Amino acid sequence: MSSVVNSERIPNNVDLASDKKLQRALEAWQPRFIDWWKEMGPEGFQEDQIYLRTAVSVDHEGWAHFDYVKMPDYRWGIFLTDPVSDRKIGFGDHMGEPVWQSVPGEFRNVLRRLVVTQGDTEPASVEQQRLLGQSCPSLYDLRNLFQVNVEEGRHLWAMVYLLHSYFGRDGREEAEALLERRSGNPDKPRILGAFNEPCQNWLSFFMFTYFTDRDGKYQLLALAESGFDPLARTTRFMLTEEAHHMFVGETGILRIVQRTAELMKKNKNEDARAEGGIDLPTMQKYLNFWYSVSLDLFGGEISSNAANFFASSLKGRAKEESYEDHRAVDGVYPMDVPVTAGPGVVTSFRREEVPLRNAMNEVLRDEYIEDAQRGVDKWNRALAEAGISYRLTLPSRRFHRRTGIYGGLYFDVQGNVLTKEDWERRRDEWLPSEADEAYVKSLMTAPIYDPKQMANWIAPPKHGIKGRPVDFEYVKRTA
Amino acid sequence: MGIESESSGAKAPAIRFETHxxxxxxxxxxxxxxxxxxxxxxxxxxxxxxxxxxxxxxxxxxxxxxxxxxxxxxxxxxxxxxxxxxxxxxxxxxxxxxxxxxxxxxxxxxxxxxxxxxxxxxxxxxxxxxxxxxxxxxxxxxxxxxxxxxxxxxxxxxxxxxxxxxxxxxxxxxxxxxxxxxxxxxxxxxxxxxxxxxxxxxxxxxxxxxxxxxxxxxxxxxxxxxxxxxxxxxxxxxxxxxRTKDKQGPGVTLVPLEVKRSEDGSKSKAEYKYVTLVVDSQTRVAELEVRAPEGAPETTAEALHKSGSDVWALRVFREIDDALLDLRFNHPEAGLVLLRTKGDPEAVRAADKALHALRDDWFAREILLKMRRTLKRLDLTARSVFSLVEPGSCFAGSLFELALAGDRTYMLDGGDEPPVIGLSPLNFGPFPMPNGLTRLETRFLHDPSAVKRLEGQTSLVDAESAAKLGLVTFTPDEMDWDDEVRIAVEERASLSPDALTGMEASLRFAGPETLETKIFGRLSAWQNWIFQRPNAVGERGALTMYGRPERPEFDWRRT
CATH class of the missing domain: 3.90.226.10 (2-enoyl-CoA Hydratase; Chain A, domain 1)
Structure with a gap:
């Protein structure tokens, strides 16, 4: 094996050492990935020693190995959860058949699209976050950012493994294209809208990891049910890492909420901004933005693609075993679909009994919304404990949508119909205005590299990482 | 037409093709x-x-x-x-x-x-x-x-x-x-x-x-x-x-056709300026009458532009085009079209010659192209077309081309005012069929020199000569005319519409294949066949199942 592609450099449980085809593909791809990482990964920290978790095997000890490492030397590995013997397909038309160990020809293109779409989000988020290190609120947070980044990188590897191993030449080309697209670049945008939105401050980063990575969790849960076993096993392992990203988001926002509450109590007008903090209405606007763009990622409410994925036993529901009817042929999902008279003009709603399979995106979105609410409840508990009456809320799922039945229409955060003019007039009440962006940015002009310090706008975390203190030097700066 | 089921009997509003x-x-x-x-x-x-x-x-x-x-x-x-x-x-x-x-x-x-x-x-x-x-x-x-x-x-x-x-x-x-x-x-x-x-x-x-x-x-x-x-x-x-050349003069506005439509028992009628379409839902026969211009044609580009969309040739072919679409979409059961013309055949030939002489003018050229497209529309209309050359008719030049596009021509031989037909320069090039040949070339595939000879045929000809020249199908005399025509109509109306569509399409496009003939040939053969098959439109066919929760099922036998 070559110097870059071996089991020492690339920890794996896919028997890379004897898989000539995979070795050959990775030999070409791995250097390009490193180039991409250096170009598009975290800007200005590539030489630093970061206290990172690396997965070196799938067992309990091995998947969470902590040590200092320079990011370009990070050992991006390929892991699938262990196979379940005699696993049977659990939903769709192929229910009860043995799971597929290779790609069924008739689903090849559809599956490749699913893998590519999922894979594309991983490098995209690294690109979106590449400048954040330069305004970090603490070394603890900086390290968490990089942990998220390297793991998104590993998730890219996971998808690339599938493309290389199961999709032939097309797969190799798609794997390269994953490194060629660029978040927010009009000529080579990432596939999904939310992954082209700039993530320019830490408030956005925490919202992103809470809301957008949670979409990732639900997509992975749905793919973990797949009749294509390698996809199911890959995504299951990815879920363990995704949980950490959401932890970063959830605790990040919680810490801002706590700090804001403190600052409000300090000020006679309960004015957090006057104390250099992020006021709750501004947080609510960022929440509205990232929540709504994340809802779009689930796709159209009524979708023949979704029906096709489910029918083909390629993509199930999150935790499929918790449902009773796994064929979902007869069920319906009632939906109130906007009736329009001309572009952007909603006149009424029409009740539609959507066949359940066609509503699978909405089913997944429902689960997501329920899950997203839990963190919001936690943040509100912290506000209540601090004696603050303001509450954060999830806006209506109709609000600020670009795809699906609400796409291109205008609703307020309660889901009431608006005219285009009303929307334009009131937009800044609900979404970050330029002034809000400028204000949040003004709080985050200088990075904090002193392990003893924490930015004024965020509370320190309760615990450090892997038993280390909060003020541990999680990032050793070289410069 | 289409959206409601064929058996519901509810008549959908007619489809109109004029817009702006x-x-x-x-x-x-x-x-x-x-x-x-x-x-x-x-x-x-x-x-x-x-x-x-x-x-x-x-x-x-x-x-x-x-x-x-x-x-x-x-x-x-x-x-x-x-x-x-x-x-x-x-x-x-x-x-x-x-x-x-x-x-x-x-x-x-x-x-x-x-x-x-x-x-x-x-x-x-x-x-x-x-x-x-x-x-x-x-x-x-x-x-x-x-x-x-x-x-x-x-x-x-x-x-x-x-x-x-x-x-x-x-x-x-x-x-x-x-x-x-x-x-x-x-x-x-x-x-x-x-x-x-x-x-x-x-x-x-x-x-x-x-x-x-x-x-x-x-x-x-x-x-x-x-x-x-x-x-x-x-x-x-x-x-x-x-790298595209300029065209002279302003554009020509296409004025609305202002069709008068009426119903009379089983008959519905569309009256245009130079065209009348009468469809009898009882007999399933449509009668299309096309009339010659009155007066002299425009012989200069200025005059032609001045007349604009009132130029006879443009007007009459726009009307024919509209009538053909009306027939196709709003009268699916009318299987046979009886084509008649009325007026002075020399007036038609004069209009043709004037237009042909002005063919370097962009507007004259556009009119010729519009005529060409309309004639192709007729070639491609899946209805039997019989032309009836009767006294007072004007099957000459561009209007004779309509007869050439049709399936058969009946011409009355003799009588008090024996009908005549004639050719014009427009029969010899400006109106190729989808197969790239003129209708005369397609008609005389067995003897290309016949077309050359016909170019010298500058006078109007009677039924006997027309038959001899191979320009018409039958030439009954006055004694036989009514019966011959009646029987031909009744016989045609009794045959399977599907078989007739296939037969006519096969016979109309003799000669070479072109992009166009391939497109329409593939459409009528493969696409229409596949569109009918259970794998597409059956209960579990892919088209039926599209957007539905279940996946299609195929009959795997190749045909």
Whole structure:
């Protein structure tokens, strides 16, 4: 094996050492990935020693190995959860058949699209976050950012493994294209809208990891049910890492909420901004933005693609075993679909009994919304404990949508119909205005590299990482 | 027609084909000097019939009627336009093709007529490029799938935005188990000369091909990065405009046809200025009467332009065209058309000669092209056409061409005022059939010299000579005429409409294959067959199941 592609450099449980085809593909791809990482990964920290978790095997000890490492030397590995013997397909038309160990020809293109779409989000988020290190609120947070980044990188590897191993030449080309697209670049945008939105401050980063990575969790849960076993096993392992990203988001926002509450109590007008903090209405606007763009990622409410994925036993529901009817042929999902008279003009709603399979995106979105609410409840508990009456809320799922039945229409955060003019007039009440962006940015002009310090706008975390203190030097700066 | 079930008996409102840019719902036409933009922005909630929404810039007949009108008006009303940029007004989608739910809920006959009409529209767009020096550039600023890509294929140049998601595709076979119905497969290999193995891969790849690969496979002419796309399109349009010649004079407005329609028992009548169409639903026979011009023709370009859309030849062929579409879509049961003419045959020949003499003028040329398209529309109309040459008729020149397009001609021999027929220069070149030959050349495939000889036949001829020259089918005398004609009509009306459609289409297009004959031949043979088969439209067929929760099931036996 070559110097870059071996089991020492690339920890794996896919028997890379004897898989000539995979070795050959990775030999070409791995250097390009490193180039991409250096170009598009975290800007200005590539030489630093970061206290990172690396997965070196799938067992309990091995998947969470902590040590200092320079990011370009990070050992991006390929892991699938262990196979379940005699696993049977659990939903769709192929229910009860043995799971597929290779790609069924008739689903090849559809599956490749699913893998590519999922894979594309991983490098995209690294690109979106590449400048954040330069305004970090603490070394603890900086390290968490990089942990998220390297793991998104590993998730890219996971998808690339599938493309290389199961999709032939097309797969190799798609794997390269994953490194060629660029978040927010009009000529080579990432596939999904939310992954082209700039993530320019830490408030956005925490919202992103809470809301957008949670979409990732639900997509992975749905793919973990797949009749294509390698996809199911890959995504299951990815879920363990995704949980950490959401932890970063959830605790990040919680810490801002706590700090804001403190600052409000300090000020006679309960004015957090006057104390250099992020006021709750501004947080609510960022929440509205990232929540709504994340809802779009689930796709159209009524979708023949979704029906096709489910029918083909390629993509199930999150935790499929918790449902009773796994064929979902007869069920319906009632939906109130906007009736329009001309572009952007909603006149009424029409009740539609959507066949359940066609509503699978909405089913997944429902689960997501329920899950997203839990963190919001936690943040509100912290506000209540601090004696603050303001509450954060999830806006209506109709609000600020670009795809699906609400796409291109205008609703307020309660889901009431608006005219285009009303929307334009009131937009800044609900979404970050330029002034809000400028204000949040003004709080985050200088990075904090002193392990003893924490930015004024965020509370320190309760615990450090892997038993280390909060003020541990999680990032050793070289410069 | 289509959306309601054939057996419901409820009569849907008739479909009308005349429209005007001021009434377009789905297209926006704008002008900037020599460059026009035709922007597709289909209103979802404005389908031609209730029961489906036109999502993703998908089209139905209503959308295509507007497109056909735009292409026609650009040619007559905007001679200053050299380049037409066809693009989308919606984000990320150029056009998703014919609306699947519309097709799924239409009768077979409607689908066939719909595909035929859309094909004719695409051909008229191609003809504008090749014959009228009005060049269409498809600016694909989003996904062009199925009929959307076929629309692009009809354009002279295809520019694809390279933004990582815009693709061209033919998902018909993999997703719907049918074929691209608007000449797509033929244009792929015949017009764009895409290598057949790559075309095979492309036509089974539902997601299509993007960016550079689309260019490498010749599916598009250029793939342009998004940030430079708009500029690239303009540059291309300017380059084409720069090498296109100017046309003299202002455009000619196409005035409304102002048809008077009436019902009388089983008969419905459409009265135009020079055309009358009477359809008898009882006998299933349509009578189409076409009348000669009155007075002398315009013999100078100035006079011709001054008369504008009132020029007899333009008016009468626009009317015939409209009547044929009315027949196709609103009178599906009228299987036999009896074609008559009325007026002075010399007046027709004089009009023909004058027009032919002015053929270097762009407007005269446009009129000739309109006549040519209408005659092709008649060739492609799946109805039996018998011409009746009776006293007072004027089957001469361009109107005799109608008889040549039909299936049989009956000419009365003798009588007090024996009818005559005659030829004009227009019978010898300006009106090729879809097979590329004139109707006379097709008629005399066995003896090409016969056509040469007929060019010398400058006088009007009676039935006996006409029969001898091979220009008519039967020449009954006065004693036999009524009975012969009655029996011919009754016999024809008794035969299977399906068999007649197939028989007539086979017999009408003798001679060489062209892109056009292939397109319509494949349409009537393969596409129509596949459209009927259980694998597409059966209870578990792919078209039936599309958008539904279950997946299709196929009968795997090859035919």
């Amino acid at each position: 840019p001021s009434r377009y719902k789905h297209w926006k036409l704008s002008f900037d000097g020599a460059i026009a933009r035709l922007v597709m922005d289909v209103v979802e909630e404005a389908p031609m019939r209730p029961g489906y929404t036109l999502k993703l810039n998908s089209y139905d007949l209503g959308v295509d009627i507007e497109l056909a009108d735009a292409v026609e008006r650009l040619r007559f009303e905007h001679p200053e336009v050299k380049v037409v940029i066809v693009t989308s007004g919606q984000p990320r989608i150029f056009c998703a093709g014919a609306n699947i739910y519309m097709l799924g809920s239409s009768t077979h006959a409607f689908k066939v007529n719909f595909c035929k009409y859309t094909n004719e529209t695409r051909l008229s767009l191609e003809e504008a490029c090749s014959e009228s020096d009005q060049h269409y550039v498809a600016a694909l600023n989003g996904v062009a799938s199925g009929g959307g890509y076929e629309l692009a294929l009809a354009c002279e140049k295809i520019l694809l935005c390279d933004d990582g998601s815009s693709a061209v595709s033919f998902p018909e076979t993999p997703l719907l188990a049918v074929l691209p119905g608007t000449g797509g497969l033929t244009r792929l290999v015949d017009k764009r000369k895409v290598r057949r193995d790559l075309a095979d891969v492309f036509s089974t790849l539902a997601e299509g091909v993007r960016g550079k690969r689309a260019e490498e496979w010749r599916l598009v002419d250029r793939s342009i990065p998004k940030s430079r796309f708009d500029q690239g399109v303009i540059e291309e349009a300017n380059a084409i405009a720069a």
